[in-house]
Amino acid sequence: MQSMRNILFIGMTASLALGACKSVLDVNPQGNYSTGNYWRNQSDAVDGVTGIYNVLLEEDYTGFNEFVFDNCSDDQVRGGDHDYDAAIEDFSYDPSTYSVRVGWRWKYETINRANNVLIYVPKITNIDAAIKNRCLGEAHFFRAFSYWRLLLIYGEAPIITEDDVLKANYNKPKVTADELRAQIESDLNAAADLLPESYGDADKGRVSKGTAYGLLCKLYMEWNKLDQAIVAGNKVITNSNYALATNYGDNFKVATGNNSEMLLAVQTVDGAGYSDFITYHAPRNWNGWSFFYPTKGLVDEFEAGDPRKDICIMKPGDKVNIGTGIATYEASASWSGYHYAKFCSWKPSGGLDYSLKTPLMRSADIYLLVAEAKIRLHGAGAGDAEINAVRSRASKALKPVVNGTMANLMHERRVELCGENERHQDLIRWDKAGLINIADIYAKPKLAYDGTEISRGGKGRKFSKPKNYYFPIPQQEIDRSKGTLKQNPNF
Structure with missing residues (x-):
């Protein structure tokens, strides 16, 4: 069986060709495959699903932009040189703001790829039954995850399913938040039925039943269905396959990031198939771009003696191993005087270690x-x-x-x-x-x-x-839809 590391490289070169949409969901195809000649066997199915995972590497998605939305919070302040990120932070954004609009494309690209898997993998006969079920479960999960992010950010959005793809029916109006929640719920229940509980070392990093139940718990909390959140959540916290890591810091180390606690993480690989998530967090004088700074309010929230403070936060005077030596962190490295230490790692030879995983759940x-x-x-x-x-x-x-x-x-x-x-x-x-x-x-x-x-x-x-x-529906998507998409209230 191919490892996640190996198939990341395959996905980088082939997966962008798997979409067949002629709509606002389009990404220009690359490579020599199409839906007409691709879905032939088990290898195609596995590599096609890997193409879904690869979208998480995108800078305008979970590689960076999704985390910009937490600049709204009291825990962090924007850094870097993106003036449009200021609009997110101070709530002055509009439907054309870059950070509001760029992630829309990648959420629907994920949905597009998931729909292709759900359409074509069931037709493959030259495939192990367990692998087929896993592939379908992964597709259901990532379609749900994309709709989940659309729900949190925009509140309402169009639903595109397999039937829409087969009918080339892409220009659809948005649905209500409850309809979106129902679609997410349906996909997550399907994913939980199809996915395995755990994986061997070769497939660490793939989504599992616990990943599906974890997101279902989060959905029910957002939906205010507290009883159902407990039921879904208990399927995670009572299962040893999803046990908390022995040490909190294990979640933020290259060697131990894919532990039992990590229900979902971006599977980055140093040198190829990597995300710039770490670059956006590391200090500029230590190979990073310094885009996210913790605030004093967050730092003061930690109790005395809580080791999570030193694991999470770089503070003035801290000694930091930057690979080639020990450096002293200075307040001048940040507008707040802090950085997130938990999202930084350096190679002994120097430079950031891009194999550090991005935790998503x-x-x-x-x-x-x-x-x-x-x-x-x-x-x-x-x-x-x-x-x-x-x-x-x-x-x-x-x-x-x-x-x-x-x-x-x-x-x-x-x-x-x-x-x-x-x-x-x-x-x-x-x-x-x-x-x-x-x-x-x-x-x-x-x-x-x-x-x-x-x-x-x-x-x-x-x-x-x-x-x-919520944030406004991107104006460019409303324009492309020729008015089928309607703007959110108050925008």
Whole structure:
């Protein structure tokens, strides 16, 4: 069986040719394959599915741009030289803002590739039954994942399925958020039925039943279906195949990134098939581009003695192994005086190590969502077991939570998942549930390490409800649809 590492190279050269759409979903084909001559055997099926994974490497998708949306939060401030990222941070974006529009294409390209798998793989006879099921499960999952990201960012979007592809029916109106949720739910249930629970070393990094159930838990939390979130989440946190890594830091190391806890990560390979995620996070003077800076509010959230602070955050005076030696981090490296250490790794020979995986979903996230659902349904203390599982993994010295409240849960999610593109969506979910007032939080300035307002992106912002729960549909997609797509309210 081909390893994930090997088939990444195949996918880079062949997978872009698998689409057949004549619509706003198009990507210019490359290579010599088409849907008419490609789907012949098991190797084609496996490589075709790998083409779906490869979309995650795109800079305008999970390689960078999806993480720009968490600049809205109070945890980080934008860096770099993209003026249009400022519009995301201060809620002044419009339907033409670059960061709003570029990811749309890659979400639908993923959907396109997944639809092709779902259409053509069932027709292949020269294939092992287990591999066929796995390929179909992977396609269902990634179609769901793409619609999930569309849901979180835009609220409403068109649904394109196999039937639409066969009928060349691509110019469709958007559906409601609930219709989008129902499609995601359906795909995730199909994925969970088809995918294996775990993989051997050669296939580490592929999505599993636990990945599908984890995203289903996240969907139900966003949908406010708390009972169902607990059911889906328990299928992850009670299964040893998805156990928390022994050490928190194992999730952010090249050698141990694909551990049992990592439900979904971008499978980067140094030298080929890599993402610039790490480049965007590392300091400029150490080979990076410095686009994401943690705030003092996030850093101060860590309790004394919590080892996650040093794993996650570079602070003034820290000694950092940059491969060729030990360097001292200085506050001048960042507008806030901090960087995310958890997303940085250097090779002994020098330069960034692009084999560091980009975490997109971990079991710890699901533990804490189950805890949240239990607290919201049954009151203080109901989520203690799940919160303490995450805390004790971080350090046995951390005091266990007793009769934990939503405040305890919010704290734990903030420090455990910092920088992993969860904070803004957490705050939106809690605001919609009446647990916080997100407008009050965002009205406060973002502070640098010394307590001063960060010079760029630090001013308090006005969050307008319900307008800023979602972003506008990209104007270029509305134009291409000749009016079939309608703009979101308030834009």
